[in-house]
Amino acid sequence: MADQKYIGYHFKVSPLQPAVDILIAELAEVGFESFVEEEDGLSAYIQKSDWQEDILRDIQILKAGTFDIRYTFEDIEQVNWNETWEKNFKPIVVDDICAVRAPFHEKFNTKYDIVIEPKMSFGTGHHETTHMMIQHILKNDFTDKTVLDMGCGTAVLAILAEIKGAKALDAIDIDNWCYENSLENVERNNCKNISVYEGDASLLKGRSYNIILANINRNILLQDIETYVKSLSKNGILILSGFYNDDIPKIQAACEAHLLKFQEKLERNQWVSLKFLN
Numbered sequence: 001m002a003d004q005k006y007i008g009y010h011f012k013v014s015p016l017q018p019a020v021d022i023l024i025a026e027l028a029e030v031g032f033e034s035f036v037e038e039e040d041g042l043s044a045y046i047q048k049s050d051w052q053e054d055i056l057r058d059i060q061i062l063k064a065g066t067f068d069i070r071y072t073f074e075d076i077e078q079v080n081w082n083e084t085w086e087k088n089f090k091p092i093v094v095d096d097i098c099a100v101r102a103p104f105h106e107k108f109n110t111k112y113d114i115v116i117e118p119k120m121s122f123g124t125g126h127h128e129t130t131h132m133m134i135q136h137i138l139k140n141d142f143t144d145k146t147v148l149d150m151g152c153g154t155a156v157l158a159i160l161a162e163i164k165g166a167k168a169l170d171a172i173d174i175d176n177w178c179y180e181n182s183l184e185n186v187e188r189n190n191c192k193n194i195s196v197y198e199g200d201a202s203l204l205k206g207r208s209y210n211i212i213l214a215n216i217n218r219n220i221l222l223q224d225i226e227t228y229v230k231s232l233s234k235n236g237i238l239i240l241s242g243f244y245n246d247d248i249p250k251i252q253a254a255c256e257a258h259l260l261k262f263q264e265k266l267e268r269n270q271w272v273s274l275k276f277l278n
Helices: 019-029 081-088 128-139 156-163 176-188 218-230 245-257
Strands: 004-014 034-038 041-047 068-079 092-094 098-101 112-115 146-150 168-173 194-198 209-215 232-244 261-268 271-277
Touching (some): 112 156, 128 156, 128 232, 209 218, 245 271
Antiparallel strands (some): 232 271, 261 271
């Protein structure tokens, strides 16, 4: 990204979660295009040409009163996002088996090596939910499977699933930026079996998968679980994340209402991921 003029907002947030995740989602909706999570909150950036004085008018979490959120903002005359990414995006290794890194990082001596150039801080593997989804993929057999990566972000999950032997994969995200970034990352990792689509669960009509991966927020999961089940083949696997321990009863009840059988739970810093069998 070329140097451009930006407005930077600096939010102090207490407690941090799930407030920071909600704040990122709501700010992205009104045009903020880069986010850096801090120890005490979040910094968010929007191009000055897209900014207006009441830009936070529709940010509901600021009005909810559930969290203590305070902010300041400032003009940032020049931001070189390539330099910002290189400074802030650190490579990760999951279970000593799978590395997720940027093109400017040295290659790791791991069984799986995925190169991701994120644009919006989505799906780099650093977030607890993505980390757990990668763990699930590492533990399960994807050989010759048909796979859906729903809410794909950077498509890191679809990429790993193909590397592990999946024969046909769909990666879907409603966000245009994620759609474009997924296309780039699929090509960057020399994947041949992944089709990327921009849209929501309505695209699943008439499609069938052996394994469905859905790392999305709780409300979208609850809304779409029925659609996922209709697209899940006999003896298929549904792996979900994007919610907290307290959300498990609702998620599990929705899955079991459609005759899915709970099999496994992973937990990381209060975030959870659940595996169900059809």
